[in-house]
Amino acid sequence: MAESMKGLKRTHRCGELSLSNVGEGVTIMGWVQKNRNKGGLVFVDVRDRSGIIQVVFEEGSMDKEMVEKAASLRGEYVVAVVGTVSKRAGAINENLSTGAIEISPIELRILSEAETPPFPIEEASKTKEELRLKYRYLDLRRPDLQRNLMMRSDVATLTRKFLADEGFLEIETPILCKSTPEGARDYLVPSRVHQGEFYALPQSPQLFKQLLMCSGYDRYFQIAKCFRDEDLRADRQPEFTQVDMELSFVDVDDVIEVNERLLARIFKEILDVEIATPFRRITWQEAMDRYGSDKPDTRFGMELIDVSEVVKDSGFGVFTQALELGGTVRAINVKEKGSLGRKQIDKLVDFVKDYGAKGLAYIALGEDESMRCSFQKFMTEAQLEELTKACNAEAGDLLLFAADKHKVVWDVLGALRLKVAKEMELIADNTFDFLWVTEFPLLEYNEEQERFVAMHHPFTMPMEEDLELIDKDPGKVRAKAYDIVLNGNEIGGGSVRIFQNDIQEKMFELLGFTKEQAAEQFGFLLDAFKFGVPPHAGLAYGLDRMVMIMTGEDSIRDVIAFPKIKDASDLMTEAPSVVDEKQLDELGINLNAK
Structure with a gap:
């Protein structure tokens, strides 16, 4: 008793x-x-x-x-x-x-007193995650999860203290917002008072923090709940937490400098790890060309090698056709893996098909200077020798080639180098490798919609030297945008914002908005810009993702108290769930469920 x-x-x-x-x-x-x-x-x-x-x-x-x-x-x-x-x-x-x-x-x-739990309360539980999530209140008693959540709390507390000392004001922004068409899919909330109309849960506090800059608050931050109705994976949840900030009268270097000091302080005080500043910076173009990724893991080499010039006159149609269509041919050199068998190489071929590749060409060099090559009959001995030389190949190496549009080749080889590096244990544990990726494209072309879309959001400032390209070649315009990358994970991103009306109007025009559509969706922001807006810039971290890396976990579910599973449901509370007809009637909603 x-x-x-x-x-x-x-x-x-x-x-x-x-x-x-x-x-x-x-x-x-x-x-x-x-x-x-x-x-x-x-x-x-x-x-x-x-x-x-x-x-x-x-x-x-x-x-x-x-x-x-x-x-x-x-x-x-x-x-x-x-x-x-x-x-x-x-x-x-x-x-x-x-x-x-x-x-x-x-x-x-x-x-x-307590009944016998459905699984042992112990570290490194081997119990299936579905069962642990159903009884999450028991799972949260495990010491490893408790350490994770305590570290998360410490990171949030330290972040608040640091930013407050730097003159930032913590200001809350609304959760019930207006739906906007750009970006991910919104979670919608029906209005009882305004039947047939909906709020949206915020994907970020973006518009409100820009309004705060218009209101003279100078330096704002918030540890903000955000919501996106998108497909989930290990580092993504339908509701997540951002460390969000915005600063007035600044440019790129100012935002980067204060955030490098913030990250160095967090890692020193929480993990006792010294982080050297300033962090390395590479442009988006360099990141894609060298690593096939805009969030490159640079803890190991195996960089992409452009062999387009070497193979342009070869007899191998896969290579030459890709180049004729404006694509590229690139390779990675997997050192000392030339002995990999055909079945193992076939598994790599199957892997890259998920990234849009039709196949994967290869050259396997034996220790005895023999060669196995999937396209040997299409090239002369001299051409093959020139190709292996371009790849810095030595006896025992494995060369893997992709030929297609630039994006496909980047995606394929970027994913392949990560997979191979993990399998070969080339990635050093217990290291924290920070870098900034800068100068992203302002726009990317969506072939399905047959229009340009913003790579970040419609309020990102173009680089001044590229403004003349906006009408002539908008796809080549670079943005004053920057992502912070840690160990191959994007943990935060931001940009300098547009604050001149003419540039903002041009941006909406490029995105296919009429003046009327822009006013309907973003009129409150555009109106605010008529009354004196300072130059401003900002950045937001994914708190969950950063703490996941700091704790060494593989999933953000292990650093969130009550996470959702892949179909965005909660196994513990059984949300989402059916609601009473009375509630639907009050909202003026009739269901036509698929």
Whole structure:
């Protein structure tokens, strides 16, 4: 039967005690992790978020009823223990921070009994994630998840402190917003008062933070909830958290400088890792040409090699046709993997088809200077020698080639170099490799919609030296945009914003908006711009993704308290769910579910 904690007050968390507390009277409260009954000697491990401490109940030295009560304890019972800290009588447990001490109790109270959990509450659980997410409140008791969430809290607290000290104001922006057509799909919220009309949940606070700059708030930040109705993967959730900021009277270098100092402070204080500043910077074009990715992992080499000039006169149609259509031929050199068998190479061919490739050409060089080549009959010996030389190939190397449109080749080889590097264990663990990717294209052409779309958003400033290209060749215009990349993950991105009406109007025109459509969607922002708008720029981090990397996890679900699964549902609460007809009637909604 559960007892009251009346009269008791916790003095310490379990993991806070140490040898310096020996001889002190303490009261701890927590969950029973283990109970080992050795016959008249009962060892109980009590756990809270700070750690575990051992409590020893021994017949003869204390009340027999208390020892019997201790023997009745089961895993996940909630208990309060009053006692004295003493040195361990037995062997020290090196795996526990409290492994050199134990508590000799004088009182034990069972505050809450517990059924047997559906899975063990332990680190590095092997239980299927679906079951753990269904009982997430139990999963969150595991020490590794608790450490993750405590680190997340520490990162958020430190970020707030740093930005406040830098003169930023924390200002909340609305959750119920106006739907805008650009970007990802909105989550919509029907209005009861304005039937037939909808709010949208914010994909970011973008428009509001720009309005705050118009309002003179100079430096804004917010740890903001954002929502996107898009397909999920390991580093994406339908609702996520941004560290969002905007600054007035700044340019690219100003935003980068303050954020480098913020990141250096976070990694030093949270992980005790020194991060050298300034970070490297590479342009988007260089990132794509060298790594096939706008978020390149530069902890290893295996860079893309452009061999278009070398193969343009070859007899291999796959290469020459791609070049005739304005594409490219590129390769990666996988060192010391020339012995890879045909079946293993075929698996790589299957892998790249998911990235748009029709196939994958290869040259495998043996240690004995032999050659296996998938297109050998189409090229002369001299051409093959020139090609391997262009790839800096040596005996034992494997050369993998992709030929297609630039985007397909970048996607294919960018993904392939990552896959091969992971399989070959070329990526150094416990390293944090930061770089900025700058000068993104302002626009990208959407072939399905047959129009240009903004690569970031419609308010991104073109680079001044490219303004003359806006009418002549808009696809070549670069943006004053910048992404911060960590270990091959984009953890944040931002840009300098357009603040001149003529450039903003031209941007909307390029995106296919009429003046009337632009006014309908963004009129409140455009109106604000009529009353004096400062030059401004900003950036937002994905807090979940950054903490995921800091904790060494593979999924952001492991750093979010109550995440969704791939179909955007919550296994614990069973959301989304059917609602009453009465609620739908109040909203004026009739369902026509597919």
